[in-house]
Amino acid sequence: MKTNRQEFALRMSVAAVRGALLALVVSQAAYADDQEPSVKELTRPTSTVEAGAEWVSKDSFKFGEYNGLENKGVYGIGNLDLRGGGLYDSNDTSRWRLLGRDLGTDARSAKGEYGWQGRFRINVGYDELLRNDNDRYQTRTWGPAPTIWRCPATGAPRSTRTAPRWVPATRFRRRWRRWSAWRRPATAARW
């Protein structure tokens, strides 16, 4: 009877390859920890990208007031900060940047920037802002149907006992979206 067993094969050739790969990983990590950051790492524009997933267990009116964090399952979030342009020791004074924050949430923002230092810079931005509000108030419309309007000190005596109508606690959510764009010229010698 022939059996097919998925086992970690200990053939010499396979073990050698895997051992070499493992040694490469370990040596690189150890070597990098001992090294100081290089000149290139310190002088070149650095970009960062963060990505992940988010899950909020329970909605909270206050906790998610401005940040859009609410219970809507698992969803992706991320931040990015991409930079580039000419090098510090070159003739190229152009620099650009792409910045994104809280991507994936309802409080996301993004900004793009490009310019030639000493000449001009252009910025374009997008921003979302959420605002939760909780309000409860009473109106001056009396009775079961909102047709009776009472004004202080002028209302006629009423034959039945009624009360002002209460509007129950209501949660409002407002969302602002803002697009922005501006250009900054480099004009005067002093800036």
Add this chain to the structure above:
Amino acid sequence: MKFLRHPAVFTAALCLAWMAAPVPAAETDQPAASAAPEVQAPLNDDAKCTRCHDESEAVPVLSIYQTRHGVKADARTPTCQGCHGPSEAHLKGDPNQKGRARPDIVYAAKAYKPNASHELAQTCLGCHSSGKRQHWSGSAHDSEGMACSNCHRIHTPNDAVLDRVTQAEVCFGCHKEQRAQMHRYSTHPVLAGKMGCTDCHNPHGSTGPKLMVKNSVNETCHTCHAEKRGPFLWEHQPVSDDCTNCHNPHGSNNSPLLKARLPWLCQECHSGDHARSAYSGANLPGGNVTTVNGNKPFQNQSTTVQIAGRDCLNCHSLIHGSNSPAGAKFQR
């Protein structure tokens, strides 16, 4: 975990781990030999300092070349000595002296005592004296002996005070009361990273009170809350005078940013008619009528309802001003 035994999976996992490992440094610490001729002169000046202050520095020094202060092709960009002074004694050193003479301009180095704040500020103001920095001299922060380097970090591409998300933490380093107020129930979205302190304040100096970006508190508030600006047919005097008569912009436990809860906030000014007492019910539906035909009670409704819900604003809802011909009392 049996799947990890599969040779292909194991090999793939090792490859992923190898790609995630940091790449070892291979470059030298010499400046680019292929630098453009126009930038070679300032680079040579910088080399006097970076010969010692290289990538081995614990405090980031070379990372200034990622910032606008490091773009050498811009003729305005200073060299190291442009900000830190010629520092001849520091460069030459003295074998008979323990340690090394201090540079001419020291900002925040722990090894030397920093220069006076006005000297440090003048070094930066030599270039950055326009725009928002016009009123630095004699401003609140200048008067407190602060310099630019107390808030700004020049040698890093991520200056915390220039980023809206991290800016408030820099200010909170001194302004502890505002830090506490920002954690109250009702606040501006500063901690959420949607606003920074500089959206309202100009820390470099201002013609307005409290370092406002505009000439007055109201002008500053109206840059965002334009619907409160007016002009209105019926104005509410404390609104047109100063928003902080009623609001605390840094934070409050009385939404929205009120200094005190209604009706007591209104009773700080209003003491007549039914405003005299929160329980009077005077001239209100169901309350005692004291100004019409004497003390004639209406139905026996509890008068405490006027302090529930929005309190005074249940009726006087347009409290910031009204354009209705019948809105003299801000009810419509």
